[in-house]
Amino acid sequence: MAKAPVKENFKDTLWKACDKLRNNMDPAEYKYVVLGLVFLKYISDSFEERYNFLVEEGEGYEEERDEYTAENIFWVPKEARWSEIVKVAKTPEIGIKIDEAMYAIEKENHSLKDVLYKVYSNPLLDKGKLGELIDIIGGINLQSKDEKGQDILGQVYEFFLGKFANSEGKNGGQFYTPECIVKTIVSCLEPTKGRVYDPACGSGGMFVQSEKFIQAHSGKVGDISVFGQESNGTTWKLCKMNLAIRGIEVDLGEEPADTFTKDQHRSKKMDYIMANPPFNVKDYWAESLDGDVRWKYGTPPEGNANYAWLQHMIHHLAPNGTAGIVLANGSLSSNTSGEGDIRKAMLEDDIVDCIVALPDKLFLTTGIPACLWFLNRNKNNPKHRQREKEVLFIDARKMGTLVERSLRVLTEEEIQKIADTYHQWRGSYNGDGEYKDTLGFCKNATLEEIKNNDYVLTPGRYVGIEEEEDDGIPFEEKMKTLTAELAEQFKQSRELEEEIKKNLKALGFEM
Template sequence: MGDKLGFEKQLWNACKKLRNNMDPAEYKHVVLGLVFLKYISDSFENVYKELEETKYADPEDRDEYIAKNVFWVPKDARWEKIKKNAKQPEIGQIIDNALIEIEKENPQLKGVLNKRYSRPTLSTRILGELIDEISKVDMHTNGKSSQDILGRVYEYFLAKFADQEGKGGGQFYTPHSVVNLLVEMIEPYQGRIYDPCCGSGGMFVQSEKFVESHQGQIEDISIYGQESNPTTWKMCKMNLAIRGIDNDLGGGPADSFHNDLHKDLKADFILANPPFNDSDWGGELLKDDPRWEYGIPYEGSANYAWIQHFISHLAPKGIAGFVLANGALSSNTDTDNEIRKAIIEDDLVDCIVALPNKLFYSTGIPATLWFLTRDKNKENERNRKNETLFIDARKTGKLVDRAHRELTKKDLEKIVTTYHNWKSEDDYEEYEDIKGFCKSSDLEEIQKHEYILTPGRYVGIEEKEEDDEPFEKKMERLTDELAEQFAKSNNLEEEIRENLGEIGYEF
């Protein structure tokens, strides 16, 4: 997730008591709701102070805040009041009332905020302690804007909640390094960005960051999304509101297969991480759906339904980047086989990237990135007709703990540069096939592999550098190194024994 700001962990630790009293699916809304309330209140107060110091300006003029794209916060909903009443027995009701007032004054938040702080099962003591901790956040750490800081806290919390919830976490959170890779690969500078299973909105947030970091104009991109889970839809709206990102997520949660809210949309960029191998997607009710251009998807898995949904929303020069379980590369049900073959024959598959394991909080299933495009000869790109790039990145990434891995900056640069050089008109001479890592294959080769898209089949096995060190010399060196390690181990053991002995625990 990049450099930490320092207080994310402090705030997370403050949630421990709450975690002991509530299910993760519940307490995430309690914590994130307070973070959101603190953010919009602080943003309001910053503008309020500016207006107080401006001649002829009225800090209580609602229009002044609308003009600056800042939420209007009524007097009784401001954080100062929440903070002053943190230890009062009615604090839950005070927060609920504040959220009701904020929704009334800001129509774009209608139905989004989680107004359940006064429920009997939520300890007012713990709620007060949480408010105290959140109140300590310095909104201008290292000169960063409050928007950036609270956004980072929000992102950190989403990752931690996904970790705590296990399988359920994947409904709303895609690991930051995976989102970053997708965005850097497809480069959404300008146009319509669409995610039909948008979770908490990470793809949108990273797209905005990408445009900003490349000196682009945020106004040049439009955000369209959809999410079926009601609580996750609310989290997405809050996440985007925190960042000030305009969006069209429809009027509420809805299933993209059975109630497509953006039926006529043709997107320039599609970014998505749909549920892996979803068997409960209601395919039996959609046999005659016009989206199934390449064949009726298998009812037991939504993978190829998602792929065709993406294709149906792709603009003539659009590109889609999405995550799927590895099994979709080679699934051998009759329908999956035929759909995959038809998509390949129609020359839509631009690049496939095999990811390392342990990247996802929600599943241990190996995952792959797919990149599909309708146009393999756009401006500044070479003609890649009937070509597909395979990248095997399974050996990349570093373990951040025993259960989780993340892609490093160096890993991201290697994968992204390989793809961009391969498709670039100017930089193609910089591209080369690398055994065990990448291979540019044509349609004929894919046909020989029976339309299976597993990168390992194409890139081969990495060539090992020849070791010309004589065996005897190598063994001598290795045994010396081992002896040195044993000596260090013995010394450390002796120190531990002495330290334990000094406090009365000899053994």
């Protein structure tokens, strides 16, 4: 298929148009309207492309369901196809028509049962503006590639997820993890074969980036099996849709459910675990969790789930499994309610591989400082350098570029630097260079060093402070200049003080 011309700002144009059409629905509701239509348009485009191919073949198979399912294309009944939706886009019945289309698609595709949003007949949704939105989305060829060869569908979906997360503020974080953080975890773990798991999967960003990594390295997406769990019902549906349009098969369990109290992958061991669980959750505990087999290193405090998440993931790691987890910085040093003892036990058992301190303002939804924990079930794996009783610390707090006043992103080069450092340290790096400690950035610390720091894992304690570049000016000369400047500032301060006193006296006040 020929590439359709794509303007560089088409996503922003689409967002602005959709924002105007939003009317009086808040982003939490409106995102389902937009993303649902994008989903419907995409699967209809895929269907009609295959349909036209079969018509050209002239064998009369264009209405044979198996001709589509064999190619991993969703079967779209006639009344649900985009061409049929467009016919009634300008009528008051358009909302009912779309809801009926969603029901029809679910009925014909078991994997989408109870997944699609049927919200289009909502009285709050202006039907005239809904018709305009259909025109806008209808003008985008979601099957095409842009001039860089990237899929338009993926760009639209990821762009909207990020925009809606921003619009919703704190609540948006439940379904969206910043792309640069996901890329960092994926680049460090390099999931290529085996089971990939996210116990707090949101809209499925970890899985999408894993697929992109595999494709970029000429691997086969079918070599990984994807497992996830999500407790929020609407986010669970969003994940299903996000992965369905990309052809990623995923086991999200039978239903949305709490990972701690209803672990839907209880018996499975995973090769790669990647997660951004909610930070510092206070109300996760239930009586059924008392004495749980997952608490290998100690019972986590009932008022904070950080160490419950860590131990849940360790429990699910395969013998050679690795994990990358985003957590609040407090997890690195807290001693509250036995957390310090759990961290000590984890370190003594040699499960902690690497800690990365992240820069601030990476998250749209929280200002809490964050870090990455990398865990390794087998640090004596013969495929890697032996790092028994050692932990790599990376301080990336000076990295990142501000793209908005309150939002920072890691560049591709910075992500690669973190990943390369980790792989060099592990001995799994195929490029040039050997691992070396870098003052102010990375440090290989022994368990004895960590013990001397009371098992605190804050990278700044270990990497040291980067030396400033020598400007060639002798110290004595610098001090002479600084002293003169300070004397001048003191003089100006005294003059200002006398001027203030003078003005106060003129007003009848004495000091």
